[in-house]
Amino acid sequence: MAIQILMPALSPTMEEGTLAKWLIKEGDIVASGDIIAEIETDKATMEFEAVDEGVIGKLLVAEGTKAVQVNAPIAMLLEEGERSDAVDIDVTVAVAQPVPSQMVEIEPASIAPAAPAESVMSSVLVGPDWPEGTPIKQQSVREALRDAMVEEMTSDPTVYLMGEEVGEYQGAYKVSQGLLEKFGNKRIIDTPITEHGFAGIAVGAAFGGLRPIVEFMTFNFAMQAMDQIINSAAKTLYMSGGQMGASIVFRGPNGAAARVGAQHSQDFAAWFAQIPGLKVAMPYSASDAKGLLKTAIRDPNPVIFLENEILYGRNFDVPVMDDFTVPFGKARIWREGRDVTIISFGIGMQHALEAAKKLAADGIEAEVIDLHTLRPIDYDTLISSVQKTNRCVTVEEGFPICSIGNHLSSVIMERAFDYLDAPVINCTGKDVPMPYAANLEKLALVTSVQVVSAVKSVIYR
Amino acid sequence: MAVRKSTSKPNISANELLNYYKDMLMIRRFEEKAGQLYGMGLIGGFCHLYIGQEAVVVGLEAAAEEGDKRITSYRDHGHMLAAGMNPDGVMAELTGRVGGYSKGKGGSMHMFSKEKHFYGGHGIVAAQVPLGAGLAFADKYQENGRVTFTYFGDGAANQGQVYETFNMAALWELPVIFVIENNQYAMGTSQQRSTSSPDIYTRGAAFGIPGEAVDGMDVLAVKGAGDRAVKHCRSGKGPYILEVKTYRYRGHSMSDPAKYRTREEVQKMREERDAIEHVRSLLLTGKHASEDDLKAIDKEAKAIVNASVDFAKESPEPDLDELWTDIYA
Ligand SMILES: Cc1ncc(C[n+]2csc(CCOP(=O)(O)OP(=O)(O)O)c2C)c(N)n1
Numbered sequence: 035m036a037i038q039i040l041m042p043a044l045s046p047t048m049e050e051g052t053l054a055k056w057l058i059k060e061g062d063i064v065a066s067g068d069i070i071a072e073i074e075t076d077k078a079t080m081e082f083e084a085v086d087e088g089v090i091g092k093l094l095v096a097e098g099t100k101a102v103q104v105n106a107p108i109a110m111l112l113e114e115g116e117r118s119d120a121v122d123i124d125v126t127v128a129v130a131q132p133v134p135s136q137m138v139e140i141e142p143a144s145i146a147p148a149a150p151a152e153s154v155m156s157s158v159l160v161g162p163d164w165p166e167g168t169p170i171k172q173q174s175v176r177e178a179l180r181d182a183m184v185e186e187m188t189s190d191p192t193v194y195l196m197g198e199e200v201g202e203y204q205g206a207y208k209v210s211q212g213l214l215e216k217f218g219n220k221r222i223i224d225t226p227i228t229e230h231g232f233a234g235i236a237v238g239a240a241f242g243g244l245r246p247i248v249e250f251m252t253f254n255f256a257m258q259a260m261d262q263i264i265n266s267a268a269k270t271l272y273m274s275g276g277q278m279g280a281s282i283v284f285r286g287p288n289g290a291a292a293r294v295g296a297q298h299s300q301d302f303a304a305w306f307a308q309i310p311g312l313k314v315a316m317p318y319s320a321s322d323a324k325g326l327l328k329t330a331i332r333d334p335n336p337v338i339f340l341e342n343e344i345l346y347g348r349n350f351d352v353p354v355m356d357d358f359t360v361p362f363g364k365a366r367i368w369r370e371g372r373d374v375t376i377i378s379f380g381i382g383m384q385h386a387l388e389a390a391k392k393l394a395a396d397g398i399e400a401e402v403i404d405l406h407t408l409r410p411i412d413y414d415t416l417i418s419s420v421q422k423t424n425r426c427v428t429v430e431e432g433f434p435i436c437s438i439g440n441h442l443s444s445v446i447m448e449r450a451f452d453y454l455d456a457p458v459i460n461c462t463g464k465d466v467p468m469p470y471a472a473n474l475e476k477l478a479l480v481t482s483v484q485v486v487s488a489v490k491s492v493i494y495r
Numbered sequence: 496m497a498v499r500k501s502t503s504k505p506n507i508s509a510n511e512l513l514n515y516y517k518d519m520l521m522i523r524r525f526e527e528k529a530g531q532l533y534g535m536g537l538i539g540g541f542c543h544l545y546i547g548q549e550a551v552v553v554g555l556e557a558a559a560e561e562g563d564k565r566i567t568s569y570r571d572h573g574h575m576l577a578a579g580m581n582p583d584g585v586m587a588e589l590t591g592r593v594g595g596y597s598k599g600k601g602g603s604m605h606m607f608s609k610e611k612h613f614y615g616g617h618g619i620v621a622a623q624v625p626l627g628a629g630l631a632f633a634d635k636y637q638e639n640g641r642v643t644f645t646y647f648g649d650g651a652a653n654q655g656q657v658y659e660t661f662n663m664a665a666l667w668e669l670p671v672i673f674v675i676e677n678n679q680y681a682m683g684t685s686q687q688r689s690t691s692s693p694d695i696y697t698r699g700a701a702f703g704i705p706g707e708a709v710d711g712m713d714v715l716a717v718k719g720a721g722d723r724a725v726k727h728c729r730s731g732k733g734p735y736i737l738e739v740k741t742y743r744y745r746g747h748s749m750s751d752p753a754k755y756r757t758r759e760e761v762q763k764m765r766e767e768r769d770a771i772e773h774v775r776s777l778l779l780t781g782k783h784a785s786e787d788d789l790k791a792i793d794k795e796a797k798a799i800v801n802a803s804v805d806f807a808k809e810s811p812e813p814d815l816d817e818l819w820t821d822i823y824a
């Protein structure tokens with residue numbers, strides 16, 4: 035019985051690819067494990083292995099063909115003694131195995147093609163953080179983070195990067211791509227899998243006068259290092275009466291990824307924001323990622339820098355400037371509006387901006403504020419916005435209980451109670467560990483639909 | 496306390512050998528199919544295949560008795576099949592369906608079976624090591640004569656909690672077998688780049704835990720070492736370390752570019768050291784099975800795997816209410 039070999043997906047989000055090269059020809063005998071083709075996506079060239087054994091009866095797609103749909107038949111495999119003209123197409127189906135051969139980040143969700151430049155960027159945008167007339171370029175969040183590290187490492191020899199797979203592997207999510215080559219292995223340090231140990235070593239190195247950047251492959255693994263972050267990094271300045279502290283950045287992806295289950299998908303923003311002695315930044319756009327990371331590296335305090343895997347591949351405007359920084363404790367108004375204030379940060383901004391767009395279509399003008407940093411928080415900007423709109427919705431991906439939104443609600447109640455025309459609503463992720471099943475995962479996450487309905491409820495429509 | 500490289504092998508019957516062959520082949524066929532389903536978008540997120548390492552778990556399961564426990568990392572499909580869990584339930588968990596071992600809520604990295612004494616399926620590197628010792632603590636407490644197989648990787652062996660656990664396990668003489676599956680890489684980091692002293696089996700010495708290095712591409716060597724470890728633990732002498740030298744053929748997870756090693760290195764292992772091929776040639780040269788017998792075994796394994804795929808596709812997604820269940824007992 036003939037077997038169809040199908041175009042494989044290289045990640046759950048891949049829809050099509052280029053059949054770059056056939057490594058076999060019709061009539062060749064293949065066995066399980068033989069590489070039969072190379073396939074390109076926008077980021078990677080993958081080698082493919084045959085799973086079943088047999089004779090290549092027919093190549094159905096010529097090499098060089100672009101936009102071959104996932105699951106389209108690309109070749110026919112015949113079993114012993116079978117002839118290609120006897121092939122009955124509707125038979126057993128097999129997919130060649132994707133075996134990546136060139137660099138692409140290891141983690142599946144980040145292989146999603148980079149989304150085109152955010153269309154929300156072109157809507158009302160209050161004050162970009164750069165002078166008018168500054169040239170801008172399109173850059174992904176991933177590249178912006180890398181550039182921030184390159185610039186700070188170039189200007190300050192005490193800055194170094196350490197973490198799992200940051201060097202030779204170029205970063206599990208490729209944020210540190212090219213850094214080993216540029217700075218060498220004295221300053222780009224691959225660690226064993228020992229988060230508690232290397233976080234502690236980095237805090238000690240900071241006491242000793244260096245400015246470490248510690249990459250956690252994801253913040254889920256920072257849980258292993260929690261004691262050194264909270265008890266050593268955050269408190270030593272205070273305990274030493276101001277004599278010594280740790281100028282250190284702990285950075286890496288935080289929050290939900292795609293389909294990776296409960297232990298690999300959670301937002302720790304509210305956890306870290308609770309700790310006096312830590313600063314916490316959580317950028318949304320590429321320019322903020324760059325400007326805030328540069329500020330974080332220069333800060334004399336320990337900074338928790340929460341990135342997001344889903345945002346790494348997204349492109350935004352980034353100013354072309356010698357030294358572009360974004361200050362801590364200064365929120366940014368992305369969109370002005372009179373009807374309601376939507377406060378968010380990190381990937382929550384995506385839902386906030388999407389919701390604002392939908393609301394605008396209904397004639398509701400939302401003011402959307404990006405906090406940038408959760409410690410310190412720019413309360414003044416929020417309060418004056420709420421005093422104008424009299425209504426507020428907060429948006430975040432984390433758990434609902436003791437969330438950032440809960441805290442903001444309390445501050446707004448204290449400082450702007452008389453201005454409120456409705457209770458503040460907090461949109462959050464659900465109060466459950468992250469499920470794996472596709473339908474449940476969708477349900478667990480905060481969405482723009484949820485934000486729209488929260489806004490409608492605070493404006494009583 | 497002995498720390499040594501093991502050589503001796505057990506005496507086993509032709510029938511047992513045939514069973515090892517079946518079990519290893521079953522795991523390989525299952526994993527190949529899981530790779531295919533990932534390619535078709537039916538499995539999402541992370542998916543870590545066990546191809547190449549089959550002899551480790553099959554050899555050790557052969558040394559286990561009914562009621563013994565096992566716990567491992569995210570690279571867990573092979574362990575579940577070897578523990579006797581149903582391929583249908585494992586495959587359906589991979590596709591996130593209600594027929595899966597965790598009703599679709601756990602996924603590839605997080606499956607469990609109380610019935611088969613399989614305690615997961617853990618995503619945080621080395622977190623399963625103290626958990627495994629804890630299972631052994633409970634067994635000792637209950638004086639039930641059981642032992643726990645606690646599996647972890649060469650990368651995991653660098654986590655501090657491993658050594659905290661070694662100390663307590665030795666101090667309290669817990670019936671736990673620490674199985675280090677040394678496949679030479681932790682994601683893209685070779686053991687030699689992450690480890691100051693490569694002989695992991697000697698690392699229990701400071702705590703008085705005996706250790707052996709075992710050829711993990713030879714199921715008989717694994718079974719023999721497993722027998723010694725089980726005997727030691729069950730007799731109340733405390734923990735035992737097996738460093739099983741093995742190799743993973745595929746990338747760390749489905750989308751790993753695997754640029755940190757050469758294609759030739761992988762090919763050489765496959766061609767010269769493959770554990771399944773090894774048993775196959777033992778069976779053929781010993782005339783314990785014919786080519787046709789082995790073909791039939793392969794056909795049967797494929798049929799079981801294909802049936803599990805049908806099940807995993809037909810099983811519905813979990814009910815939406817499942818989002819809110821199982822958070823509290
Ligand atoms: C605490 C923690 N740190 C990092 C990771 C990311 N990670 C997952 S698997 C892995 C490599 C583990 O290698 P090893 O222990 O040798 O097991 P193998 O994958 O080879 O089976 C890493 C770094 C994690 N899951 N948990």
Ligand SMILES: [Mg+2]
Binds near residue numbers: 682
């Ligand atoms: Mg390993």
